[in-house]
Amino acid sequence: MEIKVLGSGCANCKALEARTVEALDSLGLQAPIHKVTDFPSIVAYDVMSTPALVIDERVVVTGRVPSVNELRNLLAGVQS
Amino acid sequence: MTLLAKPPVSRRPILRSWGKVLVAVALWIVFYALNRPFWEWVVFDAAGLNPGTRFGSAVEFFVFDTTKILLLLGGIIFVVTVLRSFMSVERTRALLGGRREGAGNVAAAGLGVVTPFCSCSAVPGFIGFVAAGVPLGVTMSFLIASPMVNEVAIVMLYGLFGWHVAALYVVAGLSIAIVAGWVIGRLRLESLVEPFVFETTLRGRPIDLSADLSWSDRFAMGRQEMRNIIARIWPYLLVGIGVGAAIHGWVPEDFFAEVAGPDNPLAVPVATLVGIPLYSNAAGVLPLVEALHAKGLAMGTVLAFMMSVVALSLPELILLRRVLKPRLLAVFVAVVGTGIMTVGFLFNMVL
Numbered sequence: 001m002e003i004k005v006l007g008s009g010c011a012n013c014k015a016l017e018a019r020t021v022e023a024l025d026s027l028g029l030q031a032p033i034h035k036v037t038d039f040p041s042i043v044a045y046d047v048m049s050t051p052a053l054v055i056d057e058r059v060v061v062t063g064r065v066p067s068v069n070e071l072r073n074l075l076a077g078v079q080s
Numbered sequence: 081m082t083l084l085a086k087p088p089v090s091r092r093p094i095l096r097s098w099g100k101v102l103v104a105v106a107l108w109i110v111f112y113a114l115n116r117p118f119w120e121w122v123v124f125d126a127a128g129l130n131p132g133t134r135f136g137s138a139v140e141f142f143v144f145d146t147t148k149i150l151l152l153l154g155g156i157i158f159v160v161t162v163l164r165s166f167m168s169v170e171r172t173r174a175l176l177g178g179r180r181e182g183a184g185n186v187a188a189a190g191l192g193v194v195t196p197f198c199s200c201s202a203v204p205g206f207i208g209f210v211a212a213g214v215p216l217g218v219t220m221s222f223l224i225a226s227p228m229v230n231e232v233a234i235v236m237l238y239g240l241f242g243w244h245v246a247a248l249y250v251v252a253g254l255s256i257a258i259v260a261g262w263v264i265g266r267l268r269l270e271s272l273v274e275p276f277v278f279e280t281t282l283r284g285r286p287i288d289l290s291a292d293l294s295w296s297d298r299f300a301m302g303r304q305e306m307r308n309i310i311a312r313i314w315p316y317l318l319v320g321i322g323v324g325a326a327i328h329g330w331v332p333e334d335f336f337a338e339v340a341g342p343d344n345p346l347a348v349p350v351a352t353l354v355g356i357p358l359y360s361n362a363a364g365v366l367p368l369v370e371a372l373h374a375k376g377l378a379m380g381t382v383l384a385f386m387m388s389v390v391a392l393s394l395p396e397l398i399l400l401r402r403v404l405k406p407r408l409l410a411v412f413v414a415v416v417g418t419g420i421m422t423v424g425f426l427f428n429m430v431l
Contacts, residue, residue, distance in 0.1 A: 004263050010200045012308075022124050039402060048169040048208035049201045063169070063196065064301060 001031040001079060006042045007051035015065045016051040023071035029079065096267060097296040112151050119144045122272050134330055138144045142325035149236075149317060149367055150310070156235045157309050158302040164196040164231075165298045169205060171195075176214045176222070181265045184218040189257035192225030193250075199396050200229050206403050211280040216273065217265020224259035224416060228391040232309075233366065241379075248427065256387070256419035263415050264408075272408035316364035324371030345374045348424035352417055357390025365389045380427030 005018060007013030017033060024031055034043055036054075045054060049063030053071075055078050066074070119140060123129050129136035172195045176188055176383060202223060209219040229250055238246040270278075293301075358365070365386055373382045392413060401409060 008200075008203070010086065011312075011348055012200075039207060040280055042204050043207040043211065049197065050204055063198075063201070065145065065304065066281045067300060070297075 001029070001075075002034070002056055003031050004034045004036050004054040005035045005051060006047055006054060008037050008039065008042070008044060010050065012065050013051040016053060016061075019065065019068050019071055020053065020075075023068050024073055026068070027072060027079070028076060051069065086405075094295050097299050099389045101198050101299060108151060108155055112148070115147050115151070116144055119147065122393065138325045138330070142321060144325065146318070146320050146369060149321065152239055153232065153317075154306050154310065156232050157306045160231045161196070161233075161302040161305040162298045164194065165293060165301055167195050169195055169197055169201075169208070172222070173209055173212055173214060176209070176218060177212065179214075179218060181215055181217050181262060184215060185221040185258045185261045186266070188214075188218045188221035188261065189225040189229075189254045191228045192222040193231065193254070193255060195226065199393075201398075202396060203399055203402050206400070207277050207280055210277050215265055216270055217261045217263075219261075220264045220412070221257045221261025224260055224391060225254060228257065228387055229253035230390065233386075233390070236366050240366065241373070245383075249424060252383070252423040252427070253387065256391075256416065256423060260412075260415040260419050267411065269408050271410060272405040273352065274403050274405065274409075277403050296424060299304075313364040317367060318369035320364060320371075324367050327371045327375055347378065348421050348428065351381045351385035351424065352388040352392075352420050355385045355391045356413075357394050358389045378428045379431045380424040380429075383427055384420050384424030387423070388417070391420070392416055 005017045005020065005053070013035075017035065020033060030045070035044075042050065045052065045059055047059060047062050050063075051065065052059055052063070053061040053074075055074070058067060060074055119132075123136065123140040123143065129139060131137060131140065172191045175191060176184060178338050179187055206219060206223065209222065210216060234246050236252055237249050369382050369386050372385075373379060397409060397413070401411070404412065
């Protein structure tokens with residue numbers, strides 16, 4: 001599983017990254033988290049509101065920071 | 081046992097989250113109604129300050145106004161975020177896709193008001209619109225209307241000054257966004273957009289994840305947005321209310337009416353210029369606006385100040401520099417600034 005956090009370093013992007021780490025830990029999963037901060041790459045995913053979360057090249061969240069619980073469900077769904 | 085352990089696929093979690101919201105609404109109403117009597121009792125009876133003194137009235141104003149603004153703000157942000165969770169930037173872009181200039185500018189300004197969009201996303205939003213073929217001027221109408229005509233500001237203007245000021249503000253903000261976007265479109269300044277914007281290709285289908293949210297998700301978004309905005313703007317709020325309280329207690333009535341009344345032609349341009357380096361969203365600047373107006377600063381001047389603070393901010397200009405060349409940025413500031421000053425002068429003549 002490959003995870004990307006899209007966003008140009010705003011406070012919400014850091015929050016999203018932190019919660020994703022927390023959700024991964026609580027599931028006992030290991031996955032690299034890449035930060036994508038340059039605008040052309042962000043927009044290439046057709047994401048217009050940041051932060052966004054991309055799991056295995058699929059955009060699953062845009063423009064908000066979901067709860068750790070919701071992220072757990074998302075990650076567990078991809079995993080299975 | 082297995083049957084019992086399996087949670088019924090009922091509406092129970094939905095009912096529970098609606099129940100919580102109803103309890104919160106009831107508490108909100110009680111707090112709002114008791115705000116003034118409670119603080120009057122604390123400041124004048126319990127702490128023994130004299131309501132006739134400047135200090136006493138400034139302290140009472142500060143605590144009362146802080147509580148009132150926080151209550152108003154929290155309630156409004158929650159309601160607006162839940163309603164807005166039904167809209168998305170992706171849907172807005174799809175709606176603007178085939179539009180020409182003119183009608184497109186009007187649609188873009190209107191959608192700018194209702195689409196959930198943070199000015200921190202101005203750059204990806206700009207690229208996403210332009211790369212998808214939305215004309216530059218139409219995109220600009222969206223980007224100007226979005227921070228300027230902010231629903232939180234509309235509701236708070238209504239709460240502080242009444243419906244006619246709120247309505248005037250909406251009409252003025254939309255007009256500026258429509259006209260400024262149209263002018264920028266007419267000037268044919270596409271060559272002043274950084275070339276990479278047009279070279280960006282959008283791969284994959286556009287994503288709209290707003291459709292499959294449950295009510296609990298939407299309420300959670302509302303709570304989160306409330307915390308986020310208040311956490312971000314409370315220093316501005318406290319400074320605004322503190323300055324407001326000082327003005328309330330010490331500055332004589334009608335002080336500004338003499339130095340910066342409607343007759344002074346410099347008042348509006350100065351208010352607009354002062355607003356540019358100041359950065360706050362509309363909700364943060366309103367307590368200050370209320371105090372300035374209470375002391376006789378003309379409504380047009382006050383609104384020009386507020387519009388300049390929210391629509392022309394240095395941090396946002398620095399962000400936009402990533403996609404706009406300096407000359408286009410200068411045109412943007414000049415066109416929007418002229419619009420704001422025009423509105424300020426018009427209001428001072430009309431009100």
